[in-house]
Amino acid sequence: MNIENLQQLTQFQIDEQPHIIVNKEICKTCDHRACVQSCPANCYTWDEETKLLSIVYETCLECGTCYIICDKGALDWSYPRGGYGVCFRLT
Amino acid sequence: MAKYYDVIIVGAGPAGSLAALKLARAGLNVCLVERGKYPGAKNMFGGLLHNTPVLNEMLPDFWERAPLERHVYKKVLAFMTPESAVSLTFENENFEQPPYNGHTVFRPAFDSWLASEAVREGALLLTDCTAEDLVRKDGRIAGVTVKGREGKLRSNIVIAADGVLSFMAEKAGLRKEFKAKVIGVGIKLLLGLPEDTINERFHLVRDEGADISFVGTTANMRGGGFLYTNRESISVGMVVHLDSLKASGKAPYDVLDELLLHPQVRKLIKGAVPLEYSAHLIPEGGIKAMPRVYTDGMMVAGDAAGLCYTNGINLEGINLAMTSGVLAAETAIKALEVGDYTARTLSLYKKKLDESFIIKDMKTFKNAAGMMHLERLFQTYPQVLAGIMEKLYRVEGVPRSKLLRLARKEALKEVGLKGLVSDGIKIGRALL
Numbered sequence: 006m007n008i009e010n011l012q013q014l015t016q017f018q019i020d021e022q023p024h025i026i027v028n029k030e031i032c033k034t035c036d037h038r039a040c041v042q043s044c045p046a047n048c049y050t051w052d053e054e055t056k057l058l059s060i061v062y063e064t065c066l067e068c069g070t071c072y073i074i075c076d077k078g079a080l081d082w083s084y085p086r087g088g089y090g091v092c093f094r095l096t
Numbered sequence: 097m098a099k100y101y102d103v104i105i106v107g108a109g110p111a112g113s114l115a116a117l118k119l120a121r122a123g124l125n126v127c128l129v130e131r132g133k134y135p136g137a138k139n140m141f142g143g144l145l146h147n148t149p150v151l152n153e154m155l156p157d158f159w160e161r162a163p164l165e166r167h168v169y170k171k172v173l174a175f176m177t178p179e180s181a182v183s184l185t186f187e188n189e190n191f192e193q194p195p196y197n198g199h200t201v202f203r204p205a206f207d208s209w210l211a212s213e214a215v216r217e218g219a220l221l222l223t224d225c226t227a228e229d230l231v232r233k234d235g236r237i238a239g240v241t242v243k244g245r246e247g248k249l250r251s252n253i254v255i256a257a258d259g260v261l262s263f264m265a266e267k268a269g270l271r272k273e274f275k276a277k278v279i280g281v282g283i284k285l286l287l288g289l290p291e292d293t294i295n296e297r298f299h300l301v302r303d304e305g306a307d308i309s310f311v312g313t314t315a316n317m318r319g320g321g322f323l324y325t326n327r328e329s330i331s332v333g334m335v336v337h338l339d340s341l342k343a344s345g346k347a348p349y350d351v352l353d354e355l356l357l358h359p360q361v362r363k364l365i366k367g368a369v370p371l372e373y374s375a376h377l378i379p380e381g382g383i384k385a386m387p388r389v390y391t392d393g394m395m396v397a398g399d400a401a402g403l404c405y406t407n408g409i410n411l412e413g414i415n416l417a418m419t420s421g422v423l424a425a426e427t428a429i430k431a432l433e434v435g436d437y438t439a440r441t442l443s444l445y446k447k448k449l450d451e452s453f454i455i456k457d458m459k460t461f462k463n464a465a466g467m468m469h470l471e472r473l474f475q476t477y478p479q480v481l482a483g484i485m486e487k488l489y490r491v492e493g494v495p496r497s498k499l500l501r502l503a504r505k506e507a508l509k510e511v512g513l514k515g516l517v518s519d520g521i522k523i524g525r526a527l528l
Binding site: 090 | 131203224242286331338342345375
């Protein structure tokens with residue numbers, strides 16, 4: 006199972022307003038960027054060339070892993086507005 | 097949307113909905129605020145709804161009406177190495193009749209049903225509402241603001257049942273700082289399989305279900321794997337502590353993949369169709385990581401209050417959540433009777449928690465959270481065990497040792513005497 010296929014199994018109601026905002030300046034100096042590997046939904050990508058961390062909030066499972074493991078204060082993290090975001094059907 | 101309620105409950109999960117049911121039955125004006133499109137839309141767990149006396153008491157025929165999958169009849173604890181599995185299986189006819197010891201459920205279905213029971217008794221359910229902040233009045237908490245459907249909701253009492261991350265408890269100043277070493281992340285893949293195939297593969301009949309815990313399948317991380325049977329699907333996943341996930345540098349879904357590819361697991365899930373992928377955090381810090389559970393105008397219940405514990409054998413949360421929801425509701429009823437919503441009256445909630453099995457169990461296993469940080473438990477010991485079993489069974493024309501000598505040799509080889517003694521003390525303090 007690769008992660009791209011996994012995400013397609015789960016339903017999302019996408020908000021145009023992101024619920025996680027990354028302070029990219031802080032991420033440039035981060036010594037671990039553990040969010041990239043640890044996110045269960047593979048939402049974070051680090052681009053070595055541009056030195057930018059990017060996030061795809063649209064497929065976020067709202068678990069909070071990044072919120073807990075980011076110890077640099079780079080994330081402005083909240084739940085999406087009511088009705089938006091991940092929408093589990095079965096689990 | 098500017099309404100006044102006796103009680104606002106944030107989160108229509110098991111704690112919130114059962115609290116709402118209790119309050120609605122007492123004739124109170126209760127509003128249940130849920131951020132999902134429906135209750136359960138944001139909720140995920142491994143899969144087992146434990147037997148919960150307060151649920152049986154409040155909804156005596158619940159197992160006939162609730163959307164349940166299978167009752168758990170078979171419990172398996174499996175120690176795994178990449179090539180072997182040493183399992184302990186417990187099957188029990190006493191788990192065959194009501195009140196069953198536990199059922200596998202789908203949270204969107206079960207949580208929606210439980211909330212609908214509260215609505216039927218008069219609770220107001222507002223879905224699509226994310227609680228954003230607390231409303232304060234006269235120095236106490238007196239409501240919440242919501243986003244999604246925008247507005248301010250006022251009440252005499254707020255019950256925060258908003259889950260493990262509880263932003264309500266944080267805003268009320270009750271929460272302790274989260275530590276990555278006591279928070280677990282669970283990820284799960286739901287796999288579709290025909291009912292008959294599940295029954296044959298797991299040796300089950302009718303509604304019988306199996307619950308398998310795997311130790312040794314989380315690479316170099318502290319955690320475990322799980323497998324639960326539903327009627328026409330199986331839930332396979334794993335839980336790992338966030339600090340060890342971070343340190344491992346691995347992606348959680350890659351580790352889950354290894355579990356799915358394990359020779360013994362592969363046979364069980366052969367031909368299954370992936371249906372849904374989900375993730376959620378678990379408060380695993382035990383009693384030492386609990387926040388304060390009440391303040392002026394507010395009580396905290398369920399995962400939000402850190403009411404969850406594991407000792408390696410039991411992993412309980414949903415039953416603690418529902419029980420705490422009812423205890424918070426009982427306290428709210430009392431507070432409304434006397435017309436005092438301050439911490440002084442709401443402290444009754446903490447007293448009720450302390451007297452219930454919730455805090456008693458969390459105290460009994462207060463050292464278990466520490467035991468769950470023994471790195472060797474998750475890789476070395478399964479290897480030792482598998483090594484002993486292999487030597488025990490392998491026939492190759494070499495003189496045998498007696499059992500104790502064989503076990504001692506294997507254990508000393510992998511762990512050393514000092515390690516064995518120190519681990520033994522920790523495990524002993526946690527479980528014995």
